[in-house]
Amino acid sequence: MAKKLIYGKPSGFFDTFDRRPGITHSTHYCPGCGHGVLHKLIAEAVADLGMLDKTIFICPVGCSVFGYYYFNMASISVPHGRAPAVATGLVRSNPDCFVISYQGDGDLGAIGFNEFIQAANRGENMAVFFVNNGVYGMTGGQLAPTTLPGQKTLTSPYGRSVENEGYPLKVCEMVAALDSPVYVERTAVTSPKNIRAARAALRKALTYMKEKKGFSLVEFLSGCPVNMKRSAKDTDEWIEKNVIPYFPVKCFKDIANERKPKQSPVGIYDKEKVKDSLLATEKIHPSDESELPVPDIKGELRIKCAGFGGQGILSLGMLIAEAGHLQNLKASWLPSYGPEMRGGTANCSVVLSREAVGSPLVKTADVVLAMNQPSIDKFSPDLRDGGILIYDSVNIKFDNPGKCNVYSLDASMIAKDVIGDVRCANSVMLGAFCEIIRSIDEKSFISSITNNFRGKEKVISMNIKAFQEGRKAVRK
Amino acid sequence: MDRKKKKFTPVITVNECKGCERCVYSCPKKVLRLENKLNSYGYRYAFYIGEGCIGCGSCFYTCPEPGAVSIYEETEDNT
Ligand SMILES: Cc1ncc(C[n+]2csc(CCOP(=O)(O)OP(=O)(O)O)c2C)c(N)n1
Ligand code: SF4
Numbered sequence: 001m002a003k004k005l006i007y008g009k010p011s012g013f014f015d016t017f018d019r020r021p022g023i024t025h026s027t028h029y030c031p032g033c034g035h036g037v038l039h040k041l042i043a044e045a046v047a048d049l050g051m052l053d054k055t056i057f058i059c060p061v062g063c064s065v066f067g068y069y070y071f072n073m074a075s076i077s078v079p080h081g082r083a084p085a086v087a088t089g090l091v092r093s094n095p096d097c098f099v100i101s102y103q104g105d106g107d108l109g110a111i112g113f114n115e116f117i118q119a120a121n122r123g124e125n126m127a128v129f130f131v132n133n134g135v136y137g138m139t140g141g142q143l144a145p146t147t148l149p150g151q152k153t154l155t156s157p158y159g160r161s162v163e164n165e166g167y168p169l170k171v172c173e174m175v176a177a178l179d180s181p182v183y184v185e186r187t188a189v190t191s192p193k194n195i196r197a198a199r200a201a202l203r204k205a206l207t208y209m210k211e212k213k214g215f216s217l218v219e220f221l222s223g224c225p226v227n228m229k230r231s232a233k234d235t236d237e238w239i240e241k242n243v244i245p246y247f248p249v250k251c252f253k254d255i256a257n258e259r260k261p262k263q264s265p266v267g268i269y270d271k272e273k274v275k276d277s278l279l280a281t282e283k284i285h286p287s288d289e290s291e292l293p294v295p296d297i298k299g300e301l302r303i304k305c306a307g308f309g310g311q312g313i314l315s316l317g318m319l320i321a322e323a324g325h326l327q328n329l330k331a332s333w334l335p336s337y338g339p340e341m342r343g344g345t346a347n348c349s350v351v352l353s354r355e356a357v358g359s360p361l362v363k364t365a366d367v368v369l370a371m372n373q374p375s376i377d378k379f380s381p382d383l384r385d386g387g388i389l390i391y392d393s394v395n396i397k398f399d400n401p402g403k404c405n406v407y408s409l410d411a412s413m414i415a416k417d418v419i420g421d422v423r424c425a426n427s428v429m430l431g432a433f434c435e436i437i438r439s440i441d442e443k444s445f446i447s448s449i450t451n452n453f454r455g456k457e458k459v460i461s462m463n464i465k466a467f468q469e470g471r472k473a474v475r476k
Numbered sequence: 477m478d479r480k481k482k483k484f485t486p487v488i489t490v491n492e493c494k495g496c497e498r499c500v501y502s503c504p505k506k507v508l509r510l511e512n513k514l515n516s517y518g519y520r521y522a523f524y525i526g527e528g529c530i531g532c533g534s535c536f537y538t539c540p541e542p543g544a545v546s547i548y549e550e551t552e553d554n555t
Contacts, residue, residue, distance in 0.1 A: 003550050006484075007536035009543035023517075025492055026541055031519065032496030036540020043542065070542065192502050192534035199537065225496070232496040 012043030012052060013070050020069040028066055032232025034133055034222025035064050037189040038198070042100065042129070043071060045203045051210060055098045056090055058083040060112075062104035063137040063224075081112020084119035087126045095264040098209050101128045106136040109145035109169045123180030123214040125262050127205040130171060130217060133224040134243065141227030145169040148246055153227075168246065172219050176252035181215040182259055183208055184252040188221035188244060190236040197249070204254075212261035221247060294328045295439040297354055302362045305429075306347035306379050307371030307392075312426035315452065316369065317348035319430050322448035323440050324352035332360035345374055352440075367437070369429055370396060371411070380404075390432050390474070392425065407436055409473040415466055424466035431470020442471075483550040484531030486524045492544035493521035499535035499545060508535060 017024045029036045046055050052073050059067040061080035068075030074097075078086045083101040090099050101119075108116050108130050119126065135153050136142040142155040146168045150159040160168075176184040183205055187198035198220055205216035221243050223235035230238060301324075305317040314335045321331040334349040349362035364384050370376035370391040376398055380389055387404045392411040400406045409432050415425040427449065434445050446464055453459045486499075486508065493515060499522050500508045507528035515521045522535075522545075531547055539545045 003548050006531060006547050006549045007533045008546040013542045025489075025543065026494070026517075029540055031494035031540075032498055033540050036542075037498075037538060040537065040539070040542060192504070192532075192538060195534075195537045232498050233501045236498075236501075 010040060010044035010047050012045075012047040012072055013039075014072050017069045020066070027070060029063065030224075030226045032223060032225040032235065033063070033137075034189045034220065034224065035131060037195060038129065038131060038202075038220055038222065039064075039067070039070060041189075041195070041199045041202050042102075045199070045206055046071075046073060046100075049203070049206055049210060051098050051206065054096065055100060056087075057100050058087055058102055060101075060103045060107040061138075062107050062131075064102055064104065064131070065138070067102060081107050081110070082115055083107070083112065084124070084126070084128065085115040088119055088122070088124050091125050092264070095125070095212075095262075098206070099126045100206075101126055103128065103130055104137065105130070105132045105134065105144040105146040105169075106139075106142075109171060113145075113169075117174070117178075120175050120181050120215050120217065121178050123182070123262070125209060125212050125214055126216075127202075127209045128215070128217045129202065129205075130219040131222050132171075132219050132247070133222040133227075135224055135227045137224045137227055141224070146171075146247075148242060170247065172217065172247075172252050175217050181217060181253065182213045182256040183216040183218075183254050185217075185254070186219040186221070186247060186249050186252070188239060188249050190221070190223065190239050194240075194249065201251070208256045211256070213256040213259050214262055216256075219247075221249065294354060295324070295352075295441075297329065297352060297439055300351050300353040300355075300357065301367065301437075302365050303350040303352070303367040303369070304347060304362045304365040304379050304382065305350065305369045305371075306345065306375030309346040311346075311371050312423060313346045313371060314348050316426040316429055317350045319427075319445065319448045319452060320433065321350045321352070322451060323434075323444040324350075326444040326447055327440060329354060329440075330357050332357040334360040334362075345372075347375065347379070367433070369433060371425065371429065372396065388436060390429065390436065392429065405476070407432060407474050407476055409470060409475065411470065411473075414469050414473055418469055419462055419466045421462060424462055427463040427466035428470035428473070431467040431472075432474035433470075434467070435471040435474050481552055482531070484529040485548045485550070486529050486535055487546045487548065488522045488524065489544050489546075490515045490521050491517065492541050493519060494541065494544075495519040495521055496540065497522070498538040498540065502534045502538040504532060504534060505530055 056074040057071045059077045060083050087099040087101045132146050134147050143153045147160045149162050152159050172184050172186045185201040187201050188194040201218045205218050208216050225232045225235045228235050305313050307313045321333040325331040329352045332351045336347050351357045365382050367388045368379045372395050383404045385403050390407045393408040394410045394412040411425045411428040414428050416422040449463045505528045507525050508522050510520045511523050536545045
């Protein structure tokens with residue numbers, strides 16, 4: 001007699017779930033949860049279709065947020081409801097990858113409905129697997145857009161009232177009415193018969209994605225026994241008796257055979273171009289000055305620039321980042337805008353390092369450049385002991401608490417009176433920064449200004465002059 | 477080969493079972509039951525009564541745990 005495994009853990013799962021803290025052999029799902037049933041179908045299908053190394057599984061917010069513990073494929077966690085938006089970015093920047101947007105009914109039908117319906121309408125090449133369990137599972141069973149009329153949940157203790165909450169959202173019906181999507185089917189992960197139909201639908205959606213036919217949606221009516229306050233068996237029976245009559249289990253649309261594989265417009269999604277536009281500091285072309293030695297910075301130099309919107313705070317940060325980059329430092333620049341377009345506050349984080357930059361967000365700073373009072377009040381406490389504070393003394397009054405090295409200069413006045421344009425105050429600050437930091441060469445700052453204002457000779461010379469004035473004027 | 481000669485055995489990994497009973501009520505032959513004892517995580521767990529499995533895979537597909545149920549097939553091997 002020979003023993004053969006005919007059904008066993010699919011290879012789309014990791015052997016052990018090492019990413020899961022504590023228990024590494026089972027899932028975090030409640031007993032009887034529909035997510036688990038669906039996970040197995042996905043793991044099996046992606047492996048069987050040979051798509052493991054090209055598939056990206058998007059973990060939504062909801063009970064399935066930890067999907068990446070289990071699937072032996074690339075995963076990414078996204079903010080609530082944003083899976084189809086992230087999926088769009090993924091397939092557009094790399095049209096050869098396959099993206100599964102896995103979403104609950106709260107995630108897809110409520111907070112993320114716009115992202116979802118727009119992606120469907122654009123016909124992005126992706127498969128959306130929509131788990132409709134009629135409640136917000138993770139947060140304790142609140143009403144979802146798909147909760148049935150009269151169904152009791154934590155936030156509809158007397159049952160869903162159609163007067164108050166409207167009727168359940170029929171997602172498949174809506175998506176099938178759009179022209180772009182190629183395949184829309186509703187299934188249920190309840191009885192073995194329904195699970196087999198769900199398995200077939202899921203495989204079809206993955207196959208269409210593999211053939212680049214466009215957007216597929218498969219909905220899975222699913223049990224959440226804990227929040228439905230029933231056993232798994234009663235939950236399944238309840239779904240079959242009450243949910244399926246409202247949300248018919250069937251194929252709404254299947255037109256993939258009429259569609260040609262999607263072609264990405266040539267050039268637009270070129271990887272290098274995407275990189276260039278996303279990583280702005282990568283755009284800088286090293287000039288002759290890159291022959292200069294790499295500055296001797298220990299660890300990361302974490303800098304915060306802050307002031308009013310319109311003072312050129314973001315450019316000040318960018319000029320510093322570019323100067324560092326020109327001397328072959330790794331540089332990051334992260335802007336933060338106030339809600340106002342003008343007159344509000346603005347700040348940016350710049351990190352320079354000989355190694356790859358970790359977090360681009362500066363919380364504890366080595367250097368703070370402040371150009372107005374609210375900024376110094378807000379950010380000077382973030383300076384590490386012994387850090388450097390440089391501020392514009394025209395706009396700011398500051399009492400040194402003695403923990404840091406404080407420098408100041410009349411940046412705005414110099415810009416206005418000596419250079420003739422107050423908008424050059426940020427370059428005056430840049431000069432002060434150069435003078436105090438010293439590890440980055442003056443030439444790199446000048447090239448940075450030149451690159452930044454390329455083509456505007458007059459602006460370049462004014463800003464270089466402002467920069468030199470700043471170097472002279474700064475005082476302790 | 478005579479189909480009837482095939483023998484199927486569902487195997488439940490005790491500590492991966494959460495006792496949800498999905499396999500128990502989904503089995504068309506009703507050959508899975510829930511043990512009265514608890515596993516290390518405090519769940520009652522499923523077991524096979526030892527005969528009657530037809531290898532349909534219903535328990536495998538309905539089980540929400542990746543590795544709690546496996547099904548083996550034993551065949552006559554003449555070589
Ligand atoms: C922006 C944001 N808003 C709200 C929440 C709180 N929250 C966490 S899970 C969840 C609902 C998830 O429900 P669903 O998508 O149905 O998934 P399930 O948990 O039922 O699988 C909510 C509202 C959040 N994490 N982020
Ligand atoms: S709360 Fe509901 S959806 Fe979440 S893991 Fe438990 S059974 Fe599944």
